[in-house]
Amino acid sequence: MADPYSWINKSLNTIHRANWYRSVKAIAGKPGAVVELSGKPVINFASNDYLGLAGDQRLIDAAVAATQVYGTSSTGSRLLSGHKELHRELEQAIASLKQTEDALVFSSGYLANLGTVSALVGRKDLILGDQYNHSSLKKGAILSGATTIDYLHNNVADLRAKLAVRSLYRRCLITTDSVFSMDGDLCPLPELVAIAAEFECMLLVDEAHATGVMGWTGAGCVEHFNCTGTKLIQIGTLSKALGSLGGYVAGSAELIDWLRNRAASWIYTTALSPANTAAATGAIAIIKQEVSRRKQLWQNINYLKQHLANLELLPSQSPILCIQLNTPEAALNQAQKLIDAGIFAPAIRPPTVPTSRIRLSVMATHEKQHLDLLIENLYK
Numbered sequence: 287m288a289d290p291y292s293w294i295n296k297s298l299n300t301i302h303r304a305n306w307y308r309s310v311k312a313i314a315g316k317p318g319a320v321v322e323l324s325g326k327p328v329i330n331f332a333s334n335d336y337l338g339l340a341g342d343q344r345l346i347d348a349a350v351a352a353t354q355v356y357g358t359s360s361t362g363s364r365l366l367s368g369h370k371e372l373h374r375e376l377e378q379a380i381a382s383l384k385q386t387e388d389a390l391v392f393s394s395g396y397l398a399n400l401g402t403v404s405a406l407v408g409r410k411d412l413i414l415g416d417q418y419n420h421s422s423l424k425k426g427a428i429l430s431g432a433t434t435i436d437y438l439h440n441n442v443a444d445l446r447a448k449l450a451v452r453s454l455y456r457r458c459l460i461t462t463d464s465v466f467s468m469d470g471d472l473c474p475l476p477e478l479v480a481i482a483a484e485f486e487c488m489l490l491v492d493e494a495h496a497t498g499v500m501g502w503t504g505a506g507c508v509e510h511f512n513c514t515g516t517k518l519i520q521i522g523t524l525s526k527a528l529g530s531l532g533g534y535v536a537g538s539a540e541l542i543d544w545l546r547n548r549a550a551s552w553i554y555t556t557a558l559s560p561a562n563t564a565a566a567t568g569a570i571a572i573i574k575q576e577v578s579r580r581k582q583l584w585q586n587i588n589y590l591k592q593h594l595a596n597l598e599l600l601p602s603q604s605p606i607l608c609i610q611l612n613t614p615e616a617a618l619n620q621a622q623k624l625i626d627a628g629i630f631a632p633a634i635r636p637p638t639v640p641t642s643r644i645r646l647s648v649m650a651t652h653e654k655q656h657l658d659l660l661i662e663n664l665y666k
């Protein structure tokens with residue numbers, strides 16, 4: 287009898303041979319600009335903690351205090367026993383940051399996209415998504431059962447051409463990341479808003495890498511592009527610049543009411559933990575008030591962009607800077623050389639992205655000496 291699991295070993299060997307194999311590396315201690323990797327301090331260019339809030343004492347204190355009051359688990363789904371005043375406070379803080387009527391907190395950004403996309407459209411409907419959208423938007427589209435068409439990355443003309451079939455469908459949803467997570471460029475939001483209005487489409491923008499980073503108050507690309515107040519659906523995460531865990535949707539009161547009734551990944555899962563909820567609420571207050579963190583982050587980004595201009599840098603308007611390399615092996619070699627020099631900057635390879643690259647995430651808490659060491663080693 288053949289072993290029904292033998293395919294796993296074969297498939298693992300295939301991804302090994304292609305240099306696509308991935309494994310996890312443990313980071314010790316608190317998050318920060320310098321972390322310990324395999325017992326050795328390294329400068330961290332691999333973190334989504336753009337503003338350095340995940341190790342902030344005020345947020346640690348808020349998480350501990352909430353745990354003392356509410357315990358370690360929410361112990362149930364929001365509609366049953368899991369809902370706390372803490373959750374409502376966080377949702378009101380998100381709605382106020384985003385200037386929307388309401389917001390809904392999910393257990394992760396991934397679940398927010400799965401639940402929202404599948405609650406908005408179904409079999410009679412159409413989704414047009416940017417080809418480089420995050421995995422969670424793509425999987426949400428599959429889950430919804432809607433006809434899904436990818437348009438070329440940030441290509442408004444292609445989107446328009448593909449909307450020719452719009453009238454064959456009941457509802458239509460356009461989906462896009464606002465900051466593209468593996469490239470660092472921005473979606474053309476004002477054009478997308480106009481096209482959505484013209485073709486009577488809903489528009490969903492995933493602000494995961496933009497919240498806390500883009501816009502004067504840190505509200506994201508919707509603020510950056512002056513689209514605040516537009517009727518669109520904003521998704522995001524509490525786990526990047528906000529230094530916590532969880533996801534959210536912000537939009538009209540009716541939209542949020544509908545999701546509370548129809549988003550399965552919100553209804554049938556345990557409410558976000560008290561610790562993460564309180565930390566996220568604290569982080570929103572900080573990102574609004576401490577504009578200096580965002581200023582420092584952008585100073586660091588601009589300094590690096592200036593000094594890396596002679597490398598094959600992908601176009602970026604965000605803290606995500608990517609240096610293109612020809613093969614997965616070249617990317618792995620470069621990442622290893624950087625590690626040897628005390629710099630943690632991962633190689634990103636297919637199938638995550640079409641072309642291999644070193645991906646740098648800039649933080650507000652990087653010091654000039656950290657950036658200079660990176661620049662020096664990237665030119666070696």
Ligand SMILES: *Cc1c(COP(=O)(O)O)cnc(C)c1O
Pocket residue numbers: 394395396397399420422463467492494495522523524525531532533
């Ligand atoms: C990280 C990310 C998510 C997922 O958020 P989590 O809270 O980590 O699950 C969703 N969309 C985009 C664009 C992301 O970058």
